Amino acid sequence: MQEQAIVIALVGVLGIGAQWIAWRTGWPAIVLMLAAGFLAGPVLGIFDPEHAFGALLEPMIAVGVALVLFEGGLSLDFRELRHSGSAVWRLATLGVAIGWTLGALAAHQIAGVVWPVAVLFGGILVVTGPTVVMPLLRQSSVQQRPASILKWEAIVNDPTGALCAVVAYEYFRLTGAGINGFQVVTPMLIAAGVAALIGYVAAVAIAWTFPRGTIPEYLKVPVLFTSVIGVFVVANLIEHEAGLVSVTVMGIALANMNVQSMRSIHPFKENVAILLVSGIFILLSASLKWEDLAYLNWRFGAFLLALLFLVRPATILISLLGSSVPWNERLFLAWIAPRGIVLVAISGLFALRLGELGYADGNVLIGLSFAVVVVTIIAHGFTIDWVARLLKVKGETRPGLLLVGSTPWTIALAEQMHQLKTPVMVVDSSWERLGPARQKGLPFYHGEILNEATEHNLDLAPFQVLVAATDNEAYNTLVCNEFAYEVGRDSVYQLGQSSDEDDRHALPESLRGRALFESGFGVTEVANRLESGWVFRKTKLSDNFKFEDAQDTLPQAANMLLLVLEDGKMRFFTHAARPTPGPGDTVISFSPPQGSAQEQGQRRAAKKAAAKSKGKTQAPA
Structure with a gap:
């Protein structure tokens, strides 16, 4: 035995x-x-x-x-x-x-x-x-x-x-x-x-x-x-x-x-x-x-x-x-x-x-x-x-991004990812809401993502990351929970809990996807910032232009969303994880309108002064 x-x-x-x-x-x-x-x-x-x-x-x-x-x-x-x-x-x-x-x-x-x-x-x-x-x-x-x-x-x-x-x-x-x-x-x-x-x-x-x-x-x-x-x-x-x-x-x-x-x-x-x-x-x-x-x-x-x-x-x-x-x-x-x-x-x-x-x-x-x-x-x-x-029967080799919900925020994100050659698909059950995706020439699927027929009408194989970002947070949670087994629990994301939402009605974390942004922006916060002029920006890092330099070029309130590595893999900044950026990576940020050149210059000067002061403090007597 x-x-x-x-x-x-x-x-x-x-x-x-x-x-x-x-x-x-x-x-x-x-x-x-x-x-x-x-x-x-x-x-x-x-x-x-x-x-x-x-x-x-x-x-x-x-x-x-x-x-x-x-x-x-x-x-x-x-x-x-x-x-x-x-x-x-x-x-x-x-x-x-x-x-x-x-x-x-x-x-x-x-x-x-x-x-x-x-x-x-x-x-x-x-x-x-x-x-x-x-x-x-x-x-x-x-x-x-x-x-x-x-x-x-x-x-x-x-x-x-x-x-x-x-x-x-x-x-x-x-x-x-x-x-x-x-x-x-x-x-x-x-x-x-x-x-x-x-x-x-x-x-x-x-x-x-x-x-x-x-x-x-x-x-x-x-x-x-x-x-x-x-x-x-x-x-x-x-x-x-x-x-x-x-x-x-x-x-x-x-x-x-x-x-x-x-x-x-x-x-x-x-x-x-x-x-x-x-x-x-x-x-x-x-x-x-x-x-x-x-x-x-x-x-x-x-x-x-x-x-x-x-x-x-x-x-x-x-x-x-x-x-x-x-x-x-x-x-x-x-x-x-x-x-x-x-x-x-x-x-x-x-x-x-x-x-x-x-x-x-x-x-x-x-x-x-x-x-x-x-x-x-x-x-x-x-x-x-x-x-x-x-023989040219190869499908997509770069990891793809599936965006559930056609909103101004997901359309803006899809545009950025499309420019980076990342396979992207916007899914929504409303033909009217998909209008902006059609106008911008973005790939889209008209149908209910939770419908069993979708498994056969939409090839999910190219999409290794899913982001649920509709206006309904409970629906986003349902989508993430449904696809966690197929895509992977670590690869399904949604916007965080809105600050105005009653904690008593919050859905359990075990059901939710990983919350996007380190700050955990919710559906309401994202919508309000879009109306205020916030936009997505992408910044390519190199040996001479590091992540700290990229932060200096962005407004102070900017929030990092994800890294796109050279091989196309995506690493998101979430409430629980912060990826390590490196040369060759592209940073996608969600940030307010760009400040004046004088404001950016003052930020860089203040940072250099702080670094210089720290160096003097640590120097041996």
């Missing part, structure tokens, strides 16, 4: 540690997790998951994969398919057939694997997987359509690839016993349909019970995740790997039933997905044995090159032939196809079963599947930004 506890702790430390390093460095998290598990397992021998968990390891990983697929399904909304639906449909049907055929041919002709094993492995190779695609999309900024296609393909094709492997295995197993191939495939397709129906019925049951109060709020997450595991197990009893179909259908169905209760579950299920992905990758890579790699040779290296440069490009280009997807996006999709958990997990399962049927090459699947995962993750993980930039 102590060994298992130590392994669980180490898996958590290594997985989340790899995620943190990836966040700090910008490296692909999946690569770091694979490296961490490989070092801890076969290289250094710190722990062996198979020895620690024994027969429980496989069902643990299987349930984890099921939960990850369900979480991925919850992120798929049919409204995303308005611009990419035909491409997704082609890749989920024609693309699977082409990828399966070409993958099997490459495995047999290039890697030298016998036909039954090659056909089975070709079926598994159609998967890409949300466990690898989603982290890559999260870390890189790719335009909405190619990102949506990759996401849908990854989630939909994961259970499809598993079923392809099952079909191939059962076909060779039963036809070897003299049973007709049609009699093999037809029942399995029926079983897959039944599994999908089970997932859909479970989703309908959840969608009916959650809004009606039959499940208390504190039990909704446990009930949901228990239901997912139950659906997965029941469907697997009908047919091997059919559970992946059930949970994927269940997730997609729930995502499109507009269940309001699901919004409160999103933060938790995203955290669970990160923990599961981290843990599963560490466990799988740590379980690898040196003998599994002994089968690898130059032919397998040639197969990996063919997979990268022939199989995947041909699958995409043929599948999307004649579609409306632009050629630069097709070429991008033709390159990005990292494989992950499902490939390794299913390959390991069928390697044992093929060995039992007498196919010696079944043993190569474990090492070959790991080689495919490592090579594709490294190749695609480290090149996705470069390829996206080369």
Whole structure:
């Protein structure tokens, strides 16, 4: 028991540690997790998951994969398919057939694997997987359509690839016993349909019970995740790997039933997905044995090159032939196809079963599947930004600012940020209030930011900072609290509490966003100062022109709002934090009309005199 506890702790430390390093460095998290598990397992021998968990390891990983697929399904909304639906449909049907055929041919002709094993492995190779695609999309900024296609393909094709492997295995197993191939495939397709129906019925049951109060709020997450595991197990009893179909259908169905209760579950299920992905990758890579790699040779290296440069490009280009997807996006999709958990997990399962049927090459699947995962993750993980930039499918790379509320103050701030090349968007539900933004040519969105449809009509990915600055302070607090989980609690801001507001009616600090300005200006104070002629000013700092010099050029009552660093990152002056300005930073201040030159000269002279007097006082006797 102590060994298992130590392994669980180490898996958590290594997985989340790899995620943190990836966040700090910008490296692909999946690569770091694979490296961490490989070092801890076969290289250094710190722990062996198979020895620690024994027969429980496989069902643990299987349930984890099921939960990850369900979480991925919850992120798929049919409204995303308005611009990419035909491409997704082609890749989920024609693309699977082409990828399966070409993958099997490459495995047999290039890697030298016998036909039954090659056909089975070709079926598994159609998967890409949300466990690898989603982290890559999260870390890189790719335009909405190619990102949506990759996401849908990854989630939909994961259970499809598993079923392809099952079909191939059962076909060779039963036809070897003299049973007709049609009699093999037809029942399995029926079983897959039944599994999908089970997932859909479970989703309908959840969608009916959650809004009606039959499940208390504190039990909704446990009930949901228990239901997912139950659906997965029941469907697997009908047919091997059919559970992946059930949970994927269940997730997609729930995502499109507009269940309001699901919004409160999103933060938790995203955290669970990160923990599961981290843990599963560490466990799988740590379980690898040196003998599994002994089968690898130059032919397998040639197969990996063919997979990268022939199989995947041909699958995409043929599948999307004649579609409306632009050629630069097709070429991008033709390159990005990292494989992950499902490939390794299913390959390991069928390697044992093929060995039992007498196919010696079944043993190569474990090492070959790991080689495919490592090579594709490294190749695609480290090149996705470069390829996206080369093919001009790169989205905004500078952090963006989302301004909720179209007021004179937010319009003035948006103008300053727009001039600094910061992506900015003004959001308001009133077309009339958005008039000044339209007149000044500022990007805007007309709609209610709290409406669930906004998540699909407005791409929030480029905006890493949110400022709620409407005239309604309670509404600003609601917006900040709603988006704190998505944008980050430290990246949602609002104007402070107005000085004329009764403290008894003040909203709790735990709900509010961070208060802008060190003085904590409220909505009323900002509006009054704007009427008095206050304006935004931006000042660029350098080695010779420091922050103190910038303060000298501004009126004494000026309030610093934020720093814009050279890479576009924003650091706000708040009631609780004061960033440290440095050379190359741009200071945005909110200040009264500029004083006379004589007044500024007097301020500078007084400051120099004070510094000179301080120097004399501190000089030694």
